[in-house]
Amino acid sequence: MRTALILTLLLMIAGCTNLRSNKTESEVDVICEWGTQKFDLCQFKSYDDMIEALIAEMTLDEKIGQMTQSVWHNNVSPEVIRAKNIGSIIHTQGPTPGPNAIDWVNKFDEFQSSALQTRLGIPLLIAVDAVHGQNTFEGAVIFPHNIGMAATRNLGLIKQAAQITASEVAGTGFNWTFSPCIAMPQHEHWGRVYEGFTEDRDLTTAAVIASVRGHQGSNLANRNTIAATAKHFIGDGATEGGVEGGNAVMTDELMRERYLPPYAAAVDQGVAAIMVGFNSYNGLNMHQHTHLVTDVLKNELGFQGVVLTDWNGGLRFGEPHKVINAGIDMAMQPGNHEEFMSKLKLSIIDQTVPMSRIDDAVQRILAMKFSLGLFSEPFAKRELSLSVGSKAHRAVARQAVRESLVLLKNDNQALPLDASEPIAVVGTHANNSGLQSGGWSINWQGQTHSYAGATTILEGINSVSSNVEYAEKGCYAGMQAQKAVVVVGENPYAEGVGDSDELWLSDEHKALITGCKNLNKKVIVILISGRVLVINQDLNNSDAFIAAWLPGSEGGGIADFLFAIDGFKPTGKSPYSWPVEFADIPIAPYAEHALFKFGYGLQDY
Template sequence: MAQQCFTPRLFTHRTIALNYSYTREATPGPKISDWVTTFDTFQTHALKTRLGIPLLIAVDAVHGQNTFEGATIFPHNIGMGATRNYDLIRRAAEITAIETAGTGFNWTFSPVIAMPEHEHWGRVYEGFSEDANVTTKALIASIQGHQGTNLGQRHTIAATAKHYLGDGATTGGKEGGNAIISEQALKDRYLPPYQAAVDEGIASIMVGFNSVNGTNMHQHQHLVQDVLKGQLGFDGVVVTDWLGGTRWGEPFTVINAGIDIAMQPSNHDEFMAKLKATVIDGTVSMKRINDAVTRILGLKLDLGLFKDPFVKKEFSALVGSTVHREVARQAVRESLVLLKSEANALPLKSTDKIAVVGEHANNSGLQSGGWSIHWQGQKHGYASATTILDGIHGFVPDAQYQPMGCTADMQASKVIAVVGELPYAEFMGDSTNLNLTQTQRNMITRCKTFGKQVIVVLISGRAMTVTDTIKQSDAFIAAWLPGSEGAGVADFLFGANGFTPVGKLPTSWPNLYEDLPLAQDAENALYPFGFGLNKY
C-alpha cells in the first residue's frame, strides 16, 4: 500500500512482504535453516528502519507448505472437498500453518473458495467443490486450521480467501475471464461463502484476475469497497493478485477500489511513485490511505509481529514429520472416489499377482500437480515423497512395474493403470482437451486385450471425459492430485486395516465433452455430484 513491498521469488511461488524492497531468486533445494536465516535477516532490517515496523511474509501454501521440498503436501482442495471430512480439512490446514511458520512465513494466500463451474478452467482443482454448502463448510474448517482461535497463537498464520469474486464462473472457464452474474445469483450463490469467511475472522481476501459483468475485480469499487467492506463488514486486508496493481490500469484505480496491498514484485518502485503522486494531488484521499494502513498494521498486531516478528523456529523440526505425513496419507485415502468396481477387482490382496503401468505411478511430481515445489509443478519427482508405486510395493514387494504398459509375457492377473494429466497451474491449465492421451488409452486397451483385470487410477485436477476408459476398466478411481503421500492410494486399493471408500464427487462428472459445462444437478451427467461407491 503506502509502504514499500518486497517479493522474494522462491521456486517461482509468489511471496510478498511489506516495508522492504528486495528481490531474490532462490536456488533449488534450500534447507530450512537457509529460509530461517533469510527471513530473520529481513525482519532485522525492518526493525532498524525509522518506524521499526515488522514484515508480513506470505506464500502460496495452497496444499501444505508446497513450496518447500521436504514439507508435507496434501491433496489439492478438490480432493479435500471429496473427503467431506471437515475435521480432517481443519487438521490439514493446521499442519500447513505449522510447517509454513516453521519455514519463516506468517501469511498464506489460501484457501481458494472458488466454486468451479467449467472443467476447462485451469484452477478447478484449487476449489473444494462446485457446491456452495460443501465449499463453505470446507472454508470454515480451513480458516480454523490456519488461524486457530486467534492469530496471536504461536502455531497460527494469517489465511486468505480467494479469489473475490466469481473466479470459477467465467465464461468458458477462462482464467481471468469475465463472469456474468446477476444480482440474485450474487446474493444467493457467490457472496455467502465470503460472508462466512468474514464471520469466521478471515485475515485477508485476495481479489481475482477475473472481471464481473465487464469490470475487473481489481477496479471493482462497488464489489470491493461497498459490498465486501461495507455490506459484508470485512475489516481485514484486501490484497491484489500477482502484479494486479498495474495490470488493468493506474495504481490509483486499484487503491480507490478499496484494495489495501498491491502485490508488485517487479515494478514496486514505479507503483509507489505513481501512487504517491496521486495522493499528493488528491486523486487518492488520505482517508483511503489511512484505512489501508490501519488494516495492515492491525493484521501485524494480531499476528503478534510487534512483539516477536522472527521465525518460529520450534516448528522447523516438524516440517515433513511422520505425524504430519500420516494425516496427509489419511487425507489421500479418504479423498479417492470409487466410480466403478466390478468382478471382484477390488480390494486387492497381498497374494494377488499385480502389475503397475503408467508413468504417473512412480512420479511424485506428476501425482502432485501444479503449485508443488514450483508454480507449474514439475514432471519429475521431489524429495521426501512417497509415490503410488512405493505404496503398492509396501503391500506387494514383487509387484511388476512396466511404465509403458502390458506385455504378452506379463504374469500378473491384475493391472493397476495410473494415468492422467500433466501438472499445470492457473492459465496454463485452461484447456479444451479433457481426454486421456492416445498413448494412455492404447495402454489400457492393450492390457484388456491380454485378458487382465484393469484398475484405473486417474490423476487429475478435474473431472475428465473418459467414459470409454471407464467402460473398459474393471474398477475406476478418481484420485485427483494426492500430493506427497502416494501410499494413501495403495491403502485405498488394498482396503488397508478394513478401510472402505468414503470419497464423494465434489463436482458432477461429464459423460460427453459436448455436455460441458454441467449444471450441478444435470440429468445428463455420467455421475452426479455427490456420487461415490461406499464398497468395493
C-alpha cells in the same frame, strides 16, 4: 541508538498488547522515546489506539511502503526494505533460500531484521502460496489439492490439514498464506478447477470455515498459526468459457445467492485477508470494482481485514489510484514496486486518492500485524522447522489421500487387491511424485519429476506387496499378473496454462488401459487429474475406476485404498458432476444427466 529504541518500543508494545487479555491499565507505566516524540504507551487500551498513534507518526512514503508487497528475490533486498519501508514480501517461483527449513527461516529473519531497523520498526508480513501444504518447500508435506480434500467430506480433516500447513509454513519462515481458494468452478476448461473445493456452495462454505479455523486457530498470535487468505474475490471460477482472468457474467441476485456466502462465512471466521481475482465481473475487473470490494465486502459484510491484489494487480489493471480507490489495501508487485509506489504517491499528492483511503488501508495492514503478534515476536518460529515433513504430518496427509479417492466403478471383484497375488503397475504417473501432485507443487507449474520426501504410488504399493511388477510402458503378453493398476492422467499445470479444450486422456494413456484390457487383465484405473474429464470409453475398458484427483506427496494413501489396509472402505464422494461426453461441458452443477452426479462414490468394494 536507533536499534535500542526499536527494541524498547517492541518490548513495550508487547506488554501493552497484553492489556487486551490479562493486564490492566494500572499495571503498566511505561514511557517510550520514539523518534523525536514521546508516547505514553500505557494510555493505549487497544490495538486501535496503538495503530492510530503509529499512523499519525508515519510519513507518506512509510504509508505507501506498508501498502506494497514484493518478491524477496526480485529487486528486493534487506537494504531495499529499509530504504523503501516495504511492508510485505512473498516467496514464489525462483531461487530458494536453501535446502533446509532453517535456511529459509534464516533468510526471512534477515529481511525481518531489516524491517525492524526502519525508523518506526514496523515488522514485515512474509507470505507464500501454500495452497495444499507448504508446497513451495521440497521436503514439506503436500496434501491433496482442494478438489480432493472436498471429496473426503471430512471437515475435521480439512481443518487438521490446514493446521499442519500453518505449522510447516511457519516452520519455513512465513506468517501468511494465500489460501484457501474458495472458488466454485463452473467450467471444466478452467485451469484452476482443482484449487477450488467443489461446485457446491454449502460444501465450499463448510470447507472454508474449516480451513480458516485450521490456519488461524482461535488466536492469530499463537506460535503455530498464520494468517489465511480467502481468494479470489469474486466469481473467478465462473468466467465465460472457463478462461482464467476472464469475465464472469451473472446477475447480482445469483452472485449473492451462490458466490457470496463462502466469503461471508470467511469474514465471520475472522479471515485475515481476501485476495481479489484477475477476473472481471460483468465487464469490470475486480481490481477496480469499487461496488463489490468496498460497498459489498467491506461495508455490507463488514470485512475488517486486508484486501490484497493478485500478481502485479497494482499496475496490471490500470493506474494504481484506480485500484486503491476501489478499496484494495495492498498491492502485490513482483519486483516492480518502485513504479507502483511512485505512481501512487503522485496520485495522493494531487488528491486523486484521498488520504483517508490511504490511512484506512494502512490501519488494516497494521491491525493484521498486531493480530499476528509481530510487534512482540516478529521473527520466525524456529522450533517449528524441526517438524516440517515429519512422520506425524505425513500420516495425516496419507489419511487425506485415502479418504479423497472416489471409487467410480468396481466390477468383477477387481478391488480390493490381495497382497499375495501378482500385481502389475502401469504408467509413468505411477512412479512420479511430481506428476501425482499437479501444479503448485515445489514449482508454480508443478514438475514432471519426483521431489524429496514424497512417496510415489508405486512405492506405496511396493510397501504392501512384494509381488509387484512395474511395467511403465504397458502390459505385455506373458505378463504373470492378472490384475493391472494403470495410473493415467493429466500433466501438471497452474492458472491459465491449464486452460484447455482437451478434457480427456491422451491417446497414449488410453492405449495403456486398452492394452491391458485386450490381454484379459483385470484393469484398475487410477485417474490423476485436477478436474473431471470425459472418461466414458476409459470407464468401459476398466474393471475398477478411481478418481484420485491430485493426491500430493503421500502415495501410500492410494495403496491403503487399493488393499483395504486395516479394513478401510471407500468414503470419497465426487465434489463435481461428470460429463457423459464433451458436448456436456460445461456440465451444470447437480446435473441430472451426468455420468456421475455430484456426491457419487461407491462406499464399499
